[in-house]
Amino acid sequence: MPLRIARTTVHFEGHCSVEEALDLQAFFGRVKVPKVVLTQCAGLHTALLQxxxxxxxxxxxxxxxxxxxxxxxxxxxxxxxxx
Amino acid sequence: MSNPSRNNPLLQRFIPEARELLQASAGGLLRLEKNPQDGPAINEVFRAVHTLKGSSGLFDATALTRLVHAAEDLLGAVRAQEIVLDSSLVDMLLDSLDQVSLWVDRLEGDAELPADADGVASRMASGLRARVASKDSPETATTADATLPAEAPPIWLHRLPVESLRVGFRRACRGATVLALCYEPDPGCFYAGTDPLQAALQVPEAMAFTIEAVAPWGPVADLDPYHCNLRFHILTDAPRTEVEQAIRYELDQVSFSPVSARDLVQIAGEPSDGPVWDDFYEAASAQYAAGDLAAIRASAATLRSFTGPGLWRNDALSWLEDAASATAPDHDLVRALIDAAGTGRFGGAGNSTVSATASGAPTTLLDGPNGAVARSILAGQRQALGKDGYDEIRLASVAAVVGNLLVGLGLDAQRHAFQQAIVDTHESRSTLPLLIFLDVLESGGTPDTLPPSDPLPSITSATDLPKAADLPKSTAPGPGPGPGPDGAARNAAPEVRAPQKTLKVEQAKVDLLMNLIGELVVSKNSLPFLAKRAEETYGSRDMSREIKEQYAVIDRLAQEMQGAIMQVQMLPVSDIFDRFPRLVRDLARKLGKQIDLSVEGEDTAADKTIIEALGDPLLHIVRNSLDHGIEQPEIREAAGKARTASLRLRARQEADGVVIEVQDDGRGIDPARIRAAAIEKGVIDADEAGRLSDQEAINLIYRPGFSTAHEISDLSGRGVGMDVVLTTVEKLGGRVSVTSRLGEGTTTRLTLPLSMAVTRVMVVEAADGVYGVPMDMIAETVRVPESRIQRIKRAEAFVLRDIVIPLMRMSTLLGVPARQRNSDEEAEEAVLVCQIDGRHVGLVIDDFREGMDVILKPLQGALAGMRGYSGTALLGDGRVLLILDLKELI
Structure with missing residues (x-):
């Protein structure tokens, strides 16, 4: 799973595709002070970017x-x- | 995107659409060639090509898209009156369209383009682009000048990071062509499988890459992640073709603007003043006058090293250094940068002024500190308005941008006028009021002094826009930037064009309906038999009458239904006529003849099968006319005719058929030569030839073998392919006739049935059976007393109204014994007088019966090869009626 959520941090790993957009949105809705780690990210869909x-x-x-x-x-x- | 496959429904929709668009563009081009001022025509062609480009982008047909794109650019330049459309240009465009048409055929068959398509496309596209580039001929120089603002650098350029601009600037100074791309993906593009970020990252040699939100972000919870709200700005110096190739699927959402080095200059910093700058200005001006760029660079570098790095003028020096060290320096740019460093003001593009210091009161509304930016924003918005015409969505975004701009510039006074202009725009559904507002704002006037509720009086004060007022017919040169006559003409177009409600249906489905209705007609025909049985077998007269009443109703409905479905199958002859203007034009140019083609009655409709089959025969006839019938202009002149020959294609509907005529005023057919040739060829002997009337001699050209004989066709000037014409037309149940007057021209007339679906036959009794004879073969029916039948050797004949008509017995022809006549019957023969190949023949049958409409089904399977029968039809009582093919039989 390219999007790994660990408590208040979401890790992008590898190529992150459009299907993850809703999960990501839900994550941001849930977590007060979200952190994003793109270090391992090799590419992400425009939907995730927005x-x-x-x-x-x-x-x-x-x-x-x-x-x-x-x-x-x-x-x-x-x-x-x-x- | 994967390769389109045969069962790609999008592709299947694209192909017929593409053909229509190609046809429309070719037609428009020809009209334009005749009348280059034809505004609607250029718009039509442009729209068609534009649509084609857009929809072709959906497929893996990059070459096609690229070629169409080039054609679109060229047409755009023609539309903007930047280049004049001449014959050679039309040739190029038509060739490109032909190529596209070939590719479309290929796409239909193989679902992909041939391997050499890319090469062909780039060759043809560069040919087209070369014409766009060479548009600055002296006579169009003024127009080109006036269009400069339309080519103003995109406003977002100045939002790019300065470092990127600097890189681009240096490359541009080194002679590279820098392209500014704005990629605004379709909001719904994610559903189409597009990932705009990935697509944008594919652009090669990107020097700047910025992303921005189209609309401001709301709370994350309200965001629709699948609605693309991003826009990409890219600066690249890769060749345009490479860039296009890289983002080929997104081309229609990308705008390209070539930017010059000057456009990329962005000077920032604190204002400063002092004698040191004046000294530099003087020295550098002198060096510039001497053409010593190296010295300029040295002085700039020196001065830069001891002035404050945060100063605006210091920054200007750094740009100057780069500009002066360019391999092919732009002297004007160097001059402008010297001025910038020396005076603290940068001239920028054109005459608009960027001022680093807010010194001095603005002389016009837009001469404030952000004047240039404001101007370029306005130019961009005007361009957008002009490009799209009246479009609610576009208008809203333009309104928002301009509104913000007014607020930003503190031009509160103008906001009222602006609001009014927006309201007017909405009311009139035309962008005109808004364009006028922008124009006045830009030209430095005070828009709030305009009477905003009535845009017309203000038109005279707006520089270019008066021409836009007398639209949509106006084709006057519109030097206006972007929103010219065409902008408004495009507004008007959608209003004129009523929405067409057309359904594309597969041919097979219509055929099925046709067959079903055929069956219905046949089953309906069984009701009278039933009525007869009710009366005769069951003795119920009432029942019989009721059945007959019901039958009348069903009969009427079935006939209406049949008529309706036949209407579906009807196509206008324009379908085939449309290709002729092009063909005639090309052939005439090739043969060096002058021909004026006129087409009449294009709306005449006939059955689809007939229309489709007619293409080839007509082609032969027209080609013959052009090739042999019509003389060279000199010969025509010598013969006392106009140099320009006339060729007429006419279609009209007659009683139950369509007549198509091809008429030329060429040299005509010489019957004497035909006779001589026919004798020489051994088609007829000299005696026979002498007996032939001129018309009959002309008809000889249809004889098979005659027509293909090369020397004869050269002699007669006619004949090539005439047998093709004849056989095709006859297969369709039609007739061909040629009339010609020597020296005055030739008319070929094709007469065809309206529809092939239903054949009217006459049922006859012969040789102990019933047969159908197609009604159109029958001239008349007569009863001939046996005494009037004369025997000439073994043949029989009779005289009908002073004409000897040879008699044939159907029983002999069919090879069955003749019916024995009762001795008490009056000795009389039923004779069907038929017209076969223009000659009358009497057919002796046993008796006549009724005529009826039948659905003729060709013989199939083991019976297919049987001669003498053209098919079968089902009778109402379930019997099969054999339909005779008299031509084969006799």
Whole structure:
């Protein structure tokens, strides 16, 4: 399972597909101070990305894949900065 | 996306649709060639090609999409009056459409494009694109100038990180073409299996990659994760074709804008002032005048090293350094950057002004500190409005953007006028009021002084828009940026076009209905037999009458039903006529002839099978006319005719058939030459030839063997493929006739039945059986006293109204013994006078019976090869009626 939820932290591992979007959304609805760890993430579906963007989690650990990190982190952290 | 397969329903829908669109575009192009100012035609072609591009993107047919895309761009340029549509351009476009059409055929058969498609596509596409690129000819220079704002850099460019812009700037300075992509996926795209993020990441050589939300995020709980709310902005210097290839499935959601180095300049920092800048400005200007870019770069670097790094002018210097060290420096850009560093103001693109300092009161509404950004936002919105015409959704987003902009700029005074413009726009369902507002706002006027409730008086003050007022017919050059005449014309179009409610049904289903109705007609026919039995066998007259009454009702309903279903099968002849303008044009160009084709009666409808089968024969006739009938312009002139020949295609409905005529005013057929050729060829002998009338001589061209003889066809100027015409038309139950006057032209007339579904036959008794004879073969029925039958050797004949008609006995033809006549019967023969191949023949039968409509079923299986019968039909009492094929029989 690419999306691993451990208490208040969700770990993205490998390629995370569109099917996980609702689970992720539910997670953010449930957890007060959610943390997101993208370190092991090799790719994520746009639907997940926008759930992340909308949820504005307190902390996001960037993916170790530099291309992916470069593509999504400015967007995700930019959203965080808006708060 | 996986390969489309044969049972891909989308593909199956796409193919007929694509063919229609191709047909529509080809037709429009030909109209345009005749009249380049035909506004509706260009819109139609553009719309068709655009739709084709959009729907082709659903399949793994990149080559097709790419080619259509190139054609669309070219058409877009034509539509914007940037390039003039000439014959060579029409040729190119038609060739591209032909290629696409071939590919569509291929897609239908193999569900994929041929292996060489990519190569062909890029070759043809680059040919098309070359024409787009060469549009800046002197005569269109003014239009090109005026369209500059439409090519303004996308507004989001300045939201990209400065580092990315800097990278792009350096590459652009080195001569790379930098493309700015805005990819806004369809909100529902996730359901189509698209992952926009992955797609966007595929763009090669991305220098900047930003994501933004289209609408602000609400609470996460309310989010629909499957509704895509993201937009991607990408800056790349990869070749456009590569980029398109990378995101080929998303092409219609991506906008490409080539950006120049200048567009990428973004100078930031604190304002500053001092003599050091003035000194630099002076020195650099001098160096610039001397053309010494190296020196400029050196001075810039020096100055930059000892001024504050956070200063705006310092930043300008860094851009200047890059610009000056470019391999192919843009001198204007260098000049502008020198000015920027020297004066604290950057000229930016065109004449719009970016001011780093808020010094000086704005002279127009948009000359404030954010003027350039505001302008480019407005330009973008205007473009969007002009592109899409009136569209509620688009309008809402434009309204939101412009509204925010007004608030942001503190132009509260304009907001009222703006609100009014929005209301007007909604009321008039036209983007015009809003466009005028934007125009005035942009041109620096004070929109709040406009009488906003009435947009018309203000039109004169708006620079380009008056032309948009007299739409949709206006084709005047619209130099306006984006929203020109076409923008409004497109608004008008949907109102004119009523929604078509068309159902696409498989042919097999219609055939089934047809068969069922056929069965119904046959079973209905059994009711009279039943009535007869009720009366005769059971002696119930009342019952018989009631059955007959019921029969009348069912009969009427069945006939109506039959009529209705036949209507379904009817197609207008325009289906086949539509291909001729193109064919005639191409052939005429090839043969160096001038031909004016006129088509009449395209709406005449006939059965689908007939229409479909007629394509080839008509093609032969028209080709013959062009090839042999119509002379070269010089010859025509010498003969005292107009240089331009006329070729007419006419269709009309007659009593129970369709008549199609092909008429030319060419040299006509020379009967003498036909006679001579026929004798030489041994088709007829000299005596016979002498007896033939001119018309009969002309008819010789139908003789098989005659028509294919090459030397004769050259002599007569006719004949190639005439037997094809004849056989096809006759198979359909039609007739062909040719009339020709030497030196004046030839008319070929095809007469065809309206429908093949129901055949009217006459039932006859012959040789102890009943047979059906197709009614259209029968000229008349006569009873001939035996005494009037004359024997000429072994043959018999009789005279009918002074014409000798040869007699044949049906019993002999069918090989059954003749019926023995009772001796007390009056010695009289029932004769069916038939017309076969234009000659009359009398057929002696035993007796005539009624005529009836039958559904003719061809002989099948073991009987299929049997000669003399064209098929069978079921009678009301369950018996099978054999329908005779008199032509084969005699």
């Amino acid at each position: 759930v992340l963007a909308a949820a504005r989690p307190a902390s996001i650990a960037p993916p170790s894949d530099p291309t992916l990190a470069q593509a999504i982190m400015p967007f995700l952290s930019g959203i965080g900065a808006d708060r």
